[in-house]
């Protein structure tokens with residue numbers, strides 16, 4: 001079972017209650033349930049929906065599909081941690097997601113680690129935006145073939 005992953009103890013009160021409920025509900029779902037819902041088109045980004053090759057209706061659903069689905073919809077992995085600090089490590093525990101809160105208790109970033117433990121995707125919820133060009137949340141893919149892997 002999943003233990004210690006539902007620690008959405010958010011004292012800052014910035015996030016809205018319903019969303020918290022939804023997220024903690026997610027924590028209790030099995031991957032099979034998530035896939036079922038995803039297959040019915042309730043969650044998942046355009047890429048999942050428009051893939052349209054019957055991937056998720058076939059029997060052979062791999063765990064990497066589950067990870068891809070959760071990443072696509074921005075939901076945490078089943079193995080999920082919460083840390084407080086200024087930034088996250090580019091490498092972490094394989095197939096985990098981590099939420100980063102700043103010292104004021106504000107969620108600033110969610111990072112997903114791939115099966116090799118390298119960061120794969122960031123969702124930025126808050127960071128400096130002096131010129132007002134950013135909208136939140138937004139995503140940064142990681143490409144480890146690049147000199148600066150975070151795109």
Ligand SMILES: [Zn+2]
Nearest residue numbers: 124127138140
């Ligand atoms: Zn950013």
